[in-house]
Amino acid sequence: MIVMILGSMFGAGSAAAEESERHATWLWNPWMFVEDEAATVAFLEEKQVTDVYVQVDQDVPMADYRSFIRAAGERGMDVHALDGAPDWMTPEGIGQLSRMLGWVTEYEWTAGEGEGFAGVHLDVEPYIHPLWNENRQEAVTLFQEMVAKALPVVHALDLELELDLPFWFDEITYDNDFGTGSLAGWAIREADGVTLMAYRDTAAAIQHIVKEEMAYGEQYDTPVTVGVETMYSYEGDHVSFYQQGEAYMMRELNHVRSHYENSPAFAGFSIHHVASWQDMRP
Numbered sequence: 001m002i003v004m005i006l007g008s009m010f011g012a013g014s015a016a017a018e019e020s021e022r023h024a025t026w027l028w029n030p031w032m033f034v035e036d037e038a039a040t041v042a043f044l045e046e047k048q049v050t051d052v053y054v055q056v057d058q059d060v061p062m063a064d065y066r067s068f069i070r071a072a073g074e075r076g077m078d079v080h081a082l083d084g085a086p087d088w089m090t091p092e093g094i095g096q097l098s099r100m101l102g103w104v105t106e107y108e109w110t111a112g113e114g115e116g117f118a119g120v121h122l123d124v125e126p127y128i129h130p131l132w133n134e135n136r137q138e139a140v141t142l143f144q145e146m147v148a149k150a151l152p153v154v155h156a157l158d159l160e161l162e163l164d165l166p167f168w169f170d171e172i173t174y175d176n177d178f179g180t181g182s183l184a185g186w187a188i189r190e191a192d193g194v195t196l197m198a199y200r201d202t203a204a205a206i207q208h209i210v211k212e213e214m215a216y217g218e219q220y221d222t223p224v225t226v227g228v229e230t231m232y233s234y235e236g237d238h239v240s241f242y243q244q245g246e247a248y249m250m251r252e253l254n255h256v257r258s259h260y261e262n263s264p265a266f267a268g269f270s271i272h273h274v275a276s277w278q279d280m281r282p
Contacts, residue, residue, distance in 0.1 A: 122150065
């Protein structure tokens with residue numbers, strides 16, 4: 001049912017494209033479903049969401065995650081364990097990644113039928129850390145090492161590791177023990193999937209800034225999800241759909257979908273994020 005509605009929402013497309021298309025969102029506040037699971041799930045169902053990236057807050061009881069994942073799963077949604085911060089790549093902050101993956105490991109070992117995560121979704125954004133401007137190559141290497149450490153832990157749980165990436169990582173190069181090349185290409189090759197933070201408010205702009213990553217996705221057979229913003233942005237009106245509203249956003253995403261529907265790398269869309277999407281004008 002979700003796939004059929006997505007087809008009508010984003011326009012006609014091939015059956016194969018509709019079957020594989022993701023309509024995802026970030027849920028940064030898990031206390032939303034602790035306080036009112038029914039309302040949270042109802043909103044996601046209304047928006048025909050297929051995948052939810054839910055932040056891991058270790059103060060939230062595992063039982064609440066289990067209940068939410070069961071309820072979402074009953075409505076055809078996959079839930080991914082989300083977390084990350086810029087300092088997770090550093091020697092001082094890598095322990096936070098270890099603790100998060102330890103929590104996910106314990107959760108998965110004790111999860112019942114229909115209660116498990118579909119994957120782990122990291123949103124680290126290393127370019128926010130001061131080291132990015134102080135020593136770019138060291139920061140890039142630390143980011144790569146972090147991903148390399150996370151992959152075997154996630155795969156040991158039979159889960160997929162996905163990364164949030166800015167659209168401009170194709171302009172960042174690396175030359176280290178991982179080889180040489182574009183950071184976007186490396187991340188897309190290594191990860192099981194990526195979501196691009198393609199934060200622009202027209203189809204033409206989005207298509208332009210994701211074209212290199214789509215090419216890498218096709219090259220490495222990695223699904224690429226296009227992420228868009230609904231929060232107000234101080235970076236300018238061109239960054240978010242906040243001003244135009246949801247109907248305009250969906251029309252623009254339909255154009256993007258039509259443009260990329262024949263690309264084997266195109267995986268669908270992610271809307272950032274639940275709270276601002278709820279407040280978005282129609």
